[in-house]
Amino acid sequence: MNKNSIANTTTSASAGNINKSWVCEAIRKINADYNRSSDTHLIRVELPCFDDITLYLKDESTHPSGSLKHRLARSLFLYGLCNGYIHEDTTIVESSSGSTAISEAYFARLLNLRFIAVVPETTAKEKLDKIRFYGGECHKVPGKDIYTEATRLAGELNGHYMDQFTYAERATDWRGNNNIAESIFHQMGKESHPIPDWVVMSAGTGGTSATIGRYIRLNPEFYHRTRLCVVDPENSVFYPYFQNRNPNLTSEHGSRIEGIGRPRVEPSFQPDVIDRMLSIPDAASIATIRWLEGILGRKCGGSTGTNVYGALQLMQEMQHTGTSGSVVSLICDSGERYLDSYYDDKWVSKQGLDLDPYLQQLRTICS
Template sequence: MSRAWTHDAIARIEADFRRSADTHLIRLDLPAFPGIPLYLKDESVHPTGSLKHRLARSLFLYGLCNGWIREDRPVIEASSGSTAVSEAYFARLLGLRFIAVMPESTSREKMARIAFYGGECHTVPGPGVASEARRLAAALGGHFMDQFTYAERATDWRGNNNIAESLYHQLGAEPDPCPRWLVVSAGTGGTAATIGRYIRYAACRNECTRLCVVDPEHSVFFDAFRTGRRDLRIDAASRIEGIGRPIVEPSFVPEVIDRMIRVPDAASLAALRTIERLLGRRCGGSTGTNFVGALRLMTELRERGERGPVVTLICDGGERYLDTCYNPDWIAAHGLDLAPWQALFERVLLGAPWSPPVALDEAGDALAACHSPLSSEARCSTLIR
């Protein structure tokens, strides 16, 4: 292995990082929520357009420093979405071949984004994307990045400009610099793990903050948090791209989460229409899921007469989802009715109480002891509101 090449590769990534400004933190003061500002950390402004830019940078640095990523060896990832786009960007920066293993059903638009940065798309007919990526890496003598295993450990959760440290630095000059809730969704679970650990690590400043993770319909993360089981599995794939998983991934760390909310997909997509009205721009589906959780918690604070910021993420822009989240035919084909949820959000933003068409599944607070696999179903019963 060429130590000189590794040092040069790390220097290139660090130089690229210094050329990039931090992402914006947008403040929304909604009249119906006096004293409860909503902050949106806009991760869509990264060079590759999503939150996954941070993860890809961390995974490359982690692989380089572990000696796994080497000169003239290809990098392989199991991803059809934003992670593959961002990893293709960094592979091109280092002059490395990059192959994204993905289902045959992946849209042409996403493949084109990966190809734009010089990446290759390797499709498989069934669900065994990760196993095929692992096989391909072995056959080519390359490195399987394996985002779902390494997302929670590749990022330095104690700081070094991770997303949590960036958030608190930007909030430092605000009237109330300590958010009551940080709301994120989980794909690998790595972002939630980083933020949850940082909240505890910097507890002397952030003792007022709790972490809420929102989960879409077709995902096992909520039930894993509620029951403490890591062996859960479902056959359905999440309709909210980038978040929700059919298995409990290694990077999902429930012990650092204070609360989880399961958000219906119709609510996530309806929220995108509300966000577009508030911001004048479109966002991706996971941002809609985040917004539903944030709005739920803001109404709860308001009902209790409490004040303080709520913070969530804009994960990526809506231009990647014109054929799904913003396509009426796709929405109808999945049997999703957005109208009742859109009406709810508009009422809540005018000061009405939280009265959703379908109650959200919620778990946390009193269920803090449920993270042990030995916890009983009785102790971990779901909270419905």
Template sequence: MTPAMDLRPLAPAAALPSPAAGRAPFDRAWVTEAVGRIEADVNRSADTHLIRIPLPGAPGITLYLKDESSHPTGSLKHRLARSLFLYALCNGWIGPDTTIIESSSGSTAISEAYFARLLGLRFIAVMPRATSPEKVAAIAFQGGEPFLIDGWNTSEAARRLAAERNGHYMDQFTYAERATDWRGNNNIAESIFAQMAREPHPVPAWIVCGAGTGGTAATIGRFVRYRKLATRLCVADPAASVFHRHFADRSVLRVKACTSVIEGIGRTEVEPSFLPDLVDRMAVVPDAASIAAARRISQVVGRTCGGSTGTSIAACLDLIAEMTARGEGGSIVTLLCDSGERYRSTLYDDHWLKAQGLDIRDQAARLDAVFAARP
């Protein structure tokens, strides 16, 4: 594994009025070529699969998994990284010598490292030291340079590092909701509804996703309103996160720490891309329930799924139970965000779970009641 970078201590934060402050305009010919490279890369990729999950314990309701792990960089964040690069390029924030810096728990950084390498740019990922070793290795594999810090305030560290290096801080937490074209352009919501068109219940009763930046939730929430669809949006949030607290009380903007072990979702403070008015419901999910659900859905689909997928599956169980109690049929769509292979040394390691004080056995019966038992 490539070791994390050993950079000098960060200077105090500098006030940056805009990402492009003090820079000369970049060469338009290079920007045109860069956008073309990204478009060509998109053209080489097919859409991700929509997997139908039978529910023996809930006849009349069908669960679907939008498998975002099949992107070239293995996660839902591939779409976001592509959008962020196009947004920054077309805003004049990135040039041929720009160092790209991002704050991430891993998956976004892996995807951004891919696109940075595609454009021949240096990429530095600022991440918590607790990030899974598999993710750190994947960033290095894509040509990125991991920069691990103690604590969770990666955004502030990335901002200061960008100021020091005269680089561009991509800032997924601010720009996720605006970089994606929520009206269409093959965003995740448009892709879901196109693939659902021939299913028995083509308009899902619910779409369930997590929130790290909040960008995916914002895209789905806007799209269903724009297309005048009856689908409701449920955001599944780790119990330690601030998002569900903010949803219940808008005055709550931060918590002291988000101690969840589920990487990629949940935050200490409300990020600019989280738009609670687009969310119909928040589901609060303990880490043990997320991990148990991730392991069970992995058995059902025949390959491992990440922890944030488990968080969404746990939220789906509540919706399925409520629909069943009311005698309702229909469909629910959620996301297979990334592969569980990135968490072999953590979420799928029983010794690691024990060290974290996590016991997932009590969640098994609830899962058995909905999904067919698998050996």
């Protein structure tokens, strides 16, 4: 190959007008944002009724964009940038019930990119307001149409569909790099029972449960002791899929517990890294966050209720078998986003939910 042909090859490889300086600066900004952020707290929950069994909640609501999804959004942006999907004029599109869209809007604003969230019509107003606060646009559609509409919009605008439900489990570094799993086990290091018996996590994309499950298996000292339990709300197909492995399962109804549960089996959901699943009634999830407010002194989102109700079931099982140890779960986001739903008695009644049996059960646990 002569000198001219080498020059032509180089020119051809640079086609597409990719602004490498902008990409490098975008990655620097995301890494700088990460560097400014301290890790989230791991809260020890005082429940004296459980003798030598301790519940810990990792408070993901303290991220800059207010939820666990801040980690996912950061990973998805880096994934898109490093794969060449995102450029300085790319419109970012996502299908989301709220929290992921809020976090992605945060990062889109950081990079001065247009962001459109395709959201179910039932998404809480507080979440929509937060997306708009970060400069995002909200495009409401029926819940069953969010995937196809996000794909259509991205194609029409020559944008990039982030597709959290496909890429969540592969965009996150599950081996470490201070991911949520590594952080949990590091923060547990000086506790009375430093290696948890259970980590309890609800699933939306399945990305976080995949990260935690893989990390546990990567480290033999944890794998011998720690099990991963994924809790699932009503109207979600993850729980039956875990039982029968039918990838074609669908549900006609969306989850009332925003951010978790899906009407179809998502590519990011990895059942083989999960040790156990529990199906949690929606009324139990909502009752639990109201009960938990009296213990923590603040409101949490509905998925936190799903997590904690499942964790309490496991702690009761440990108690019945005389097992000492620890259980770790997550506060996924703040309850301030759900004042018009989970904390509104009229909304609860309209949904046909009766919280009283579960509230009585929860009060009895630690009476």
